[in-house]
Amino acid sequence: MKVNGGPVPGNQPVTPSTTPPAAAGKGPVTLPGGKESVPVDPALSARQQLVQLQLANRETALARVAEILQQKGGGHELLLELRGRTLNVNIGNRPPEFSAGDLIKVMRAGNELQLMGKLAASQESTVARALAQRLPWQQSLPTGLQQLVSSLNNGVRPMVQPGQPPSANPPQPLPAAARQALESVLASLPKSNELAPGVGRTESTASQVRQWLSESGLFAESRLLQSSPKASAPNDLKLALARIASALLASQGQTSAHFNRLTPSSSPELMQAPLQYPQTATAPPTPQASTAEPASTGQVLRLLAGMLNRITVNQLHSQTLTTRAGGEAGAPVNTLLVDLPWLTPQQEPRAAQLRMEQYESNEENSGARSGRTSVSEWRLSLSMDLDEAGPLHFEVGFRYPDVSARVWAEKQTTLRQVNEELPLLRKSLTDLGLEVTDLECRRGAPKQAQTRLEHRLVDTKA
Incomplete structure (x- = not known):
């Protein structure tokens, strides 16, 4: 199955992170283009974070990968921009299949997010x-x-040229x-x-x-x-x-x-x-x-x-x-x-x-x-x-x-x-x-x- 021409990565589940980097949770995050998104409170549980995003169970939404963060143990986190907020999610030790700026479709499944696939770039997103x-x-x-x-x-x-004084030219x-x-x-x-x-x-x-x-x-x-x-x-x-x-x-x-x-x-x-x-x-x-x-x-x-x-x-x-x-x-x-x-x-x-x-x-x-x-x-x-x-x-x-x-x-x-x-x-x-x-x-x-x-x-x- 493909979504807008992009491969589906197996409906991989990811969990909202409760151990975000030090910069997260301290105020608005400035994203490319000058837009600010308010971080979801990292002190909340995974379920509470998803509720704060007003994302119901089995509901799908569009998110943008704002940043890919590498953890000390070799794992990775995605900083997602979702509904005007930023959310850190763990993706485990597998190499990230996305890059910053990618648009992805996500679905809430209980207390997890399922990455449904990367959306092909539209004309507007490419220009933006x-x-x-x-x-x-x-x-x-x-x-x-x-x-x-x-x-x-x-x-x-x-x-x-290397080794020449400025006065030589x-x-x-x-x-x-x-x-x-x-x-x-x-x-x-x-x-x-x-x-x-x-x-x-x-x-x-x-x-x-x-x-x-x-x-x-x-x-x-x-x-x-x-x-x-x-x-x-x-x-x-x-x-x-x-x-x-x-x-x-x-x-x-x-x-x-x-x-x-x-x-x-x-x-x-x-x-x-x-x-x-x-x-x-x-x-x-x-x-x-x-x-x-x-x-x-x-x-x-x-x-x-x-x-x-x-x-x-x-x-x-x-x-x-x-x-x-x-x-x-x-x-x-x-x-x-x-x-x-x-x-x-x-x-x-x-x-x-x-x-x-x-x-x-x-x-x-x-x-x-x-x-x-x-x-x-x-x-x-x-x-x-x-x-x-x-x-x-x-x-x-x-x-x-x-x-x-x-x-x-x-x-x-x-x-x-x-x-x-x-x-x-x-x-x-x-x-x-x-x-x-x-x-x-x-x-x-x-x-x-x-x-x-x-x-x-x-x-x-x-």
């Missing part, structure tokens, strides 16, 4: 696992771009391929002084915004599938960063295998709340001093790895939210999370965080075209931090022909200035044939929900 692996290793795009600009101007130090210019890719990206980034009030009504500006979204890196793999690598857009941010890394590796005689072994550099603000999107705007990156020591090739490669992880996290996060929508009423059917880098008049990199969601609803038709029609509603959230205006947050809702917009400003002077510009925004929207239902500016920042990583599987064979 990949997302959790990259969350701690994200590099902020504006900070990373600023350091790349510094390397463009000051060069990079080659890798130091003076800075060298970026390889030609890396310099060309970086200069192309910087030339294509939006400039803040190019978007004056009212220019959004022109078709050329709308086309430019579509191009910025297309080249954000979010669609890099899709672009490669649709065309040959030579025909791919040279300004796609993710592909351009990969080309810079390849050029640096080639200049040092290294392959992509070396790049995969590097520990990516990460930004502290992205580790504190990695799934909050858009994030509460943080202070712009501090400009590096012109006398700063040029970065080494290894440091630049680690920086590039972290920036690529940031874009990949946005891709996986978007996919996770879109995949979940099918099982939740009122959830968006499509979600896109994008970091959009741009340049200040002083050519300093910044980034805006864009969240776009599509909702579907059915409406009754009257007259000759009777029936139900699917109607789309779009919601857009935009967050950025400007040098003088400070943090700004925009929320726009659109369901033709109705449109609404709210702006949040954290500075009082910015709040006053935005209120002065609202009549121009209302007129611009009205000129486009839209009906403005709500338009206002508030002080502070909007409340934001945070994604949780979790596995939602339905066992259709149960």
Whole structure:
């Protein structure tokens, strides 16, 4: 017998452990993805622990292997995440047939648990696992771009060979391929002084915004599938960063295998709340001093790895939210999370965080075209931090022909200035044939929900 394509390990019984490791039972356990589960009280008997899990006799449930623990006598324990709690179970001296992250089906049989088999990974669990692996290793795009600009101007130090002092390798210019890719990206980034009030009504500006979204890196793999690598857009941010890394590796005689072994550099603000999107705007990156020591090739490669992880996290996060929508009423059917880098008049990199969601609803038709029609509603959230205006947050809702917009400003002077510009925004929207239902500016920042990583599987064979 097989369960979802996975072998059944003989309905092996396991007993809840009453001698857990020292770390267990002292509070919430943080699991991959940042989710916390409360441990079952290890002082209780096996029967009491199962009762605390609200697991009836002969009832089945899904559990996730959070960790595999080895005992002093050679035995093994599984730390299972089950119904929002963690439970230690003994599996004896036999080698564990599972690995951390596996999803398994368990059944209560008296005061024991029977492991019914490992479930095949679903698309959502695979994406969630990949997302959790990259969350701690994200590099902020504006900070990373600023350091790349510094390397463009000051060069990079080659890798130091064993036995050589650092002074033996003076800075060298970026390889030609890396310099060309970086200069192309910087030339294509939006400039803040190019978007004056009212220019959004022109078709050329709308086309430019579509191009910025297309080249954000979010669609890099899709672009490669649709065309040959030579025909791919040279300004796609993710592909351009990969080309810079390849050029640096080639200049040092290294392959992509070396790049995969590097520990990516990460930004502290992205580790504190990695799934909050858009994030509460943080202070712009501090400009590096012109006398700063040029970065080494290894440091630049680690920086590039972290920036690529940031874009990949946005891709996986978007996919996770879109995949979940099918099982939740009122959830968006499509979600896109994008970091959009741009340049200040002083050519300093910044980034805006864009969240776009599509909702579907059915409406009754009257007259000759009777029936139900699917109607789309779009919601857009935009967050950025400007040098003088400070943090700004925009929320726009659109369901033709109705449109609404709210702006949040954290500075009082910015709040006053935005209120002065609202009549121009209302007129611009009205000129486009839209009906403005709500338009206002508030002080502070909007409340934001945070994604949780979790596995939602339905066992259709149960």
